[in-house]
Amino acid sequence: MSPLRFDEARSVVFARVREMLGDPQLETVSLDEAHGRVLGRDVRSDRDYPPFNRSARDGFAVIAADVAQVPAELELIGETRAGEPSLFALEPGQTVEIMTGAPGPRNADAVVMVEHSTRNGPRVTLHRSIASGRNLIMAGSETRRGQLVMSAGRRIGYAQTALLGTVGCAEVTVCRRPEIAILSTGDEVLPVDSQPEPYQIRNSNAHSLAAQISRRGGLPRILPVARDRLDETRELIEDGLRSDLLILSGGVSMGKHDLVEEVLSDLGAEIFFTKVRIQPGKPLVFGRVGGTPVFGLPGNPLSTMVTFEVVASVAVDLLGGATDSPLRFRGARLAAPFRHKPVLTRFIGAVLEGDYGDATVRPERGQGSGDVAAFARANCLMVASDAQASWDAGDWIEVMRL
């Protein structure tokens, strides 16, 4: 099997995890807790929106035909503030003073802004004519009662929070957070609170994965580091398989002492792919043991982070009830020329600078896929396509958020 492109690998993960999904497990939380979660059930509008003919301006509600010729003097029959019901119905030649957010009187079809009026006791002179419908948003024109306004499987951002609040969802049915087990492997790996010998490193991978998982709404469960012994590795892998997804870091580079593949094979794993044509992260295993998907990510810190973000994150999104898992690329201009051998798609920690209209991106050069300090100076991933060998300064190149 020849190694997959990253988008092909994403498609495989998408299809396989979808096959494994059971019915989503739901729970109910408050509107404020729902932010960042995935909606569990379709939400329909509880009433028409706006629920009344709502004024978009402070001014005078009119029958537009009455102000076809201006100046037009109208009889002022009352006033309506926001939060009050409208008590009026306009006859030709009449107007009601009205505040932003207030309901228009019956028969009104437009609002002339207060700036274009002169008040003379019980009469008002309006100096601007106006088209029917202007500054008065008709009941039901935005949303009809019973209309689907948000589908199950959509992630709840702040705009969706506003929508759910508007239609009265003080509580929201959301999908349960998927539990994601994280297992780092290797005799050289120690917990982050330990003082390693010169030939040892700390288990930073478990914590960056936990952050990446949390950010997508998953519940990370960090297992103890699996040392390079068969029985211990097997026991921890079996423990991890009790979660909704197991993510291993390290132990999949086909090295002589890598035990992960041996254990997975013993457990009857079905492997869907073992390599993806990206850098960092070429050895990248995806499979299943029974009903639980498993990833084996490379152990170098940058490789672990990038392969999760580019490929494994799809599984976390789907297990969390989301119906899609987009990467959200954007373009930026290269600050300097860039060249690579176009055999892999490269994801390179990079610094995006400037903002409105003039964003430029430059790779944050480090010493390799273990140089966490260089990677942590980056604020995006620059994506060098395997279909292009060189870019000039000022050329557009893809970036994705870090």
Add this chain to the structure above:
Amino acid sequence: MSPLRFDEARSVVFARVREMLGDPQLETVSLDEAHGRVLGRDVRSDRDYPPFNRSARDGFAVIAADVAQVPAELELIGETRAGEPSLFALEPGQTVEIMTGAPGPRNADAVVMVEHSTRNGPRVTLHRSIASGRNLIMAGSETRRGQLVMSAGRRIGYAQTALLGTVGCAEVTVCRRPEIAILSTGDEVLPVDSQPEPYQIRNSNAHSLAAQISRRGGLPRILPVARDRLDETRELIEDGLRSDLLILSGGVSMGKHDLVEEVLSDLGAEIFFTKVRIQPGKPLVFGRVGGTPVFGLPGNPLSTMVTFEVVASVAVDLLGGATDSPLRFRGARLAAPFRHKPVLTRFIGAVLEGDYGDATVRPERGQGSGDVAAFARANCLMVASDAQASWDAGDWIEVMRL
């Protein structure tokens, strides 16, 4: 004072809030809890990275000069796995078998990959010559002990989590979350769990603001809705001023019944601006009462969300200890022509579709700045500059994340 452009308004907020900042208040949390927070103290590297000459490959550690001519037969003097100290020093003509992540023997300056070797008992034939330094990352080449690796004021994403874990920060000193009071105003506004009359609406603004504030690391405090009475409005504003920042929604449109400005004036507020040339959101008040910054955002749901995101968010970032507050624009191609009157910068809820290499954006057309359902279908804000009147299909236009 003529209304400001949005970037000028952001600069005013940045400068004024900076003047009001005291020393940041710090607290210590676990590494996993630190994700999304702002670093409170500079972090320096606890040792050299890599801490030893680390092999980037499974293979044979060599003196590069020994394999200048290939094939080269070398004496195999031992083996080092990851997690073991190196017990060896190479003499010319010798090699050590070495695993990815393991420390190289003394005098080695490169690693030949195992794929380019043939093993014959105690001797190994290597078939590729290699440059000095290749596949062996020298101690200290990434980071030196004592070197600044992350500055106070930087937000902790997953890459920074990896870095902090690597240098042994099992606990992290972060800036205290700023408390942000949220006060919606207006007789027409009811709590989200209530059943409004046709002329009333629910207080969705408080909850979308809470989501926007939480996402930036602030602690939202939602106050009861201020009805249109002077004493009640004043009492709630005074309560809100006890937080680090007060954000009002509604009551700033200069209407006849808007009490907010009257109260702020009574309290001796210093106002820095009252309008910004953006749509939605023209009336946008920023000032201070004593040492507390205050925003008056327009009350329409879309206006509230957009003005927070584009202008007020700067204050939340700074009060949270962050040293910057970038907007992160990106470009995408317009799916269809777009035209506007270039007097304001327009922020339009839009749908970004496609991903790698072919993102297109199209505005999500709604009925106006109250159409939350249309806005919630958007996944980005398209930014129509006040310096350009029309765009063709396929033209690049700025977008920012929603």
